[in-house]
Amino acid sequence: MEVTEVRISPSKGGKVRAFASVVFDDCFIVNDLRVIEGREGQVFVSMPARKTRNGQMRDIAHPLDARTREAIEKRVIAEFETAVRNRVVPEEGGPSPGGKEPPSSAMDRLAARLFAEEFWTADTPSQAEDPE
Numbered sequence: 782m783e784v785t786e787v788r789i790s791p792s793k794g795g796k797v798r799a800f801a802s803v804v805f806d807d808c809f810i811v812n813d814l815r816v817i818e819g820r821e822g823q824v825f826v827s828m829p830a831r832k833t834r835n836g837q838m839r840d841i842a843h844p845l846d847a848r849t850r851e852a853i854e855k856r857v858i859a860e861f862e863t864a865v866r867n868r869v870v871p872e873e874g875g876p877s878p879g880g881k882e883p884p885s886s887a888m889d890r891l892a893a894r895l896f897a898e899e900f901w902t903a904d905t906p907s908q909a910e911d912p913e
Contacts, residue, residue, distance in 0.1 A: 782806055784853060787860040789816070798824060799864065801857045811842050814853075816861045824861065826854045 786804035792815075801814040813829035828843040844850040 782849070784856045787856050789857075789860050789864040791864075799861055801826070801860070803853060803857065813841075814857060816857065824858060826857045 782805050784803055784805060785807045788802040788804075790800045790802075792799055796817050797815050798818050799816040800812075801816060802810055802812045803814060804810045811829065815827040815829075816824050817827050818824055829841045830838045831841055833839050844853060
């Protein structure tokens, strides 16, 4: 199994620096991996997870062996570092992704637009329901 594509999208701030989607063998995608900044500035990859009824986090998808985890982490962190260099993902304390220099690829421009602060709206029950 080979990682054939990694897509990086900036987060809105905090310890989560970016979200990633990983495509395997051009036929299977795993979304919502997180690039998280540790206490000393290093970054690591967290697998997609959800909160259980008792409040604990549980992985939805994860590699079964260390070799696969390492391959995924290396590829995601390499793409994250490229995104930081291209200013798609802001450096810690740096300008937002909507800065003066445009992102390099169409996918990066789309990700920057989708994760811009003004794009998102609050999900409220009244908006989710049909008006009539």
